[in-house]
Amino acid sequence: MPRPVPGTSPPREAPRQAAPGGPAGTGVAAGPVPRPGPAVRTIGPVSATPHTVSPRSFNDAPEIGDTFKSGRPVIVNLQDVERDLRRRLIDFSSGLCYALGGKMSRVADHVFLLTPAGVDPERPDRDQPVS
Template structure:
């Protein structure tokens, strides 16, 4: 265990009981395939396995730079609707991510919709977006006091 890792364990920032298995190359020699090991990016959140089985998953991604666009593409390619929050990005990089997302949705026959300022929803081709507006709502109704 490295000195930084030991200090982090001493401060209680990380668990020190099983961290060696992540850094030893011997684990791969014991029959574990390196393709099975993957790390979840804390900026990407996806619903649980139960939701995956029923097809009710939505991914949320808050990218820091354009490099995070790959994660967006992988989720969307798997048929998962993705909410992209670009509020933490520089405007130039945010524009590149929106351009990438537009091309991604066009190529996979999905849709892209702006939800709020710098927040977008990407939906695959087999997903229907249901509006929150009540059907047949009149604009000049009872509560309009103008």
């Protein structure tokens, strides 16, 4: 803030002009202020073909995570995996789904489908007639 010079008066602020339709001197408009529409247009669920991973060690977990983070569903086949490793991979997968807002569902014995938020996985049998 500038220091006042002796013998002069401090500068005065210009009076505020009223916004159109608002009370004089307040600078506030009467009525609602229009807001811009959403910046992102939402569409229906994205459909994607699942990527299948059959891990052999916990070192295969990044493939599951990276594929899921890219927005693609992942089928995790744990049928030939020992019990302790299976538990670790299930814990990893469920934490991944929880953290990113996805879903994890069991589709067969020791086979899981990880579905990212907003994605509807394609199923090859979807177009097949039900008998």
